[in-house]
Amino acid sequence: MGRYVARRLLQMIPVFIGSTLLIFLMMYVLPGDPVRTAMGDQQFDPAIVASIKKDLGLDQPVLLQYWHYMTNLVQGDFGTQISSGREISDVISEAFPVTLRLTLFAFTFVTLVGLGLGIVAGLKPDTLRDRGLLLLTLVLVSMPSFVLGILLQWVALEYGGDTFKATVTDSTNFSELLLPATVLAALSLAYVARLTRTSVAENLRADYMRTAVAKGLPRRRIIGVHLMRNSMIPVVTFLGIEIGNLMTGAIVTESIFNVRGVGIEIYEALLRREGATVVGIASLIVLIYLATSLIVDLLYAVLDPRIRYA
Incomplete structure (x- = not known):
């Protein structure tokens, strides 16, 4: 290892x-x-x-x-912005935690809700709740993020009151990040739910599941250990890649909800042709992609003991 x-x-x-x-x-x-x-x-x-x-x-x-x-x-020197004269490291240190906070919020939402819906539907395939999940995910996949963002903003303005904010004024307040995190997580949630549902439904018909039932093992152990560990391998692969996708996909969401994260900084840097700013932020995102890819590969051995790395 x-x-x-x-x-x-x-x-x-x-x-x-x-x-x-x-x-x-x-x-x-x-x-x-x-x-x-x-x-x-x-x-x-x-x-x-x-x-x-x-x-x-x-x-x-x-x-x-x-x-x-x-x-x-x-050496840790990201350079200086031409237009403002600010150190790019200062720009990143201000914007990156905001996007990271939004991404982790969205990723948690995707993981908990997406896995939960997929498992519930996969355990009872071809039922009413299974078809309902497929219909819901189809709507989320087909709806552009800016349309969903504007729709949720309208709902927040009409019915949200003081609970839901249409725009973010304090990025450290998780209640204000709820709507942008929901918009950011919507597409990923649909894919995770569909992938989990398909994986669970396929493994439910596998030979090792029938063997576990024939041995008389408790249903909780059959589902929680045998079924889930084998069904989560493709889902973990997708979730590992999706962390970087959520960070890069935050540009539209941050612009809709006025979140001052790296998405806004990249957009403004592109308008000003500030290549050093774009490359500096992109370099951190590439490192996150590489780190999550390594973690996912190591998790394979945890989920499936047959996988070993020489």
């Missing part, structure tokens, strides 16, 4: 470099000039613009710029 973890950690290095390089190149080829965008509509002297680019290193070849950026990033 130790060798496997060490090998996976070494494999993360080229994946991280390749991901950040791709994002860096995508920002480089975008039309627009971050220096001129920062200067706004005022008149500018081309010589001054060229001098600023030289000071920032933007006149160098793109691969050399990437090398300097990664060298500074390893």
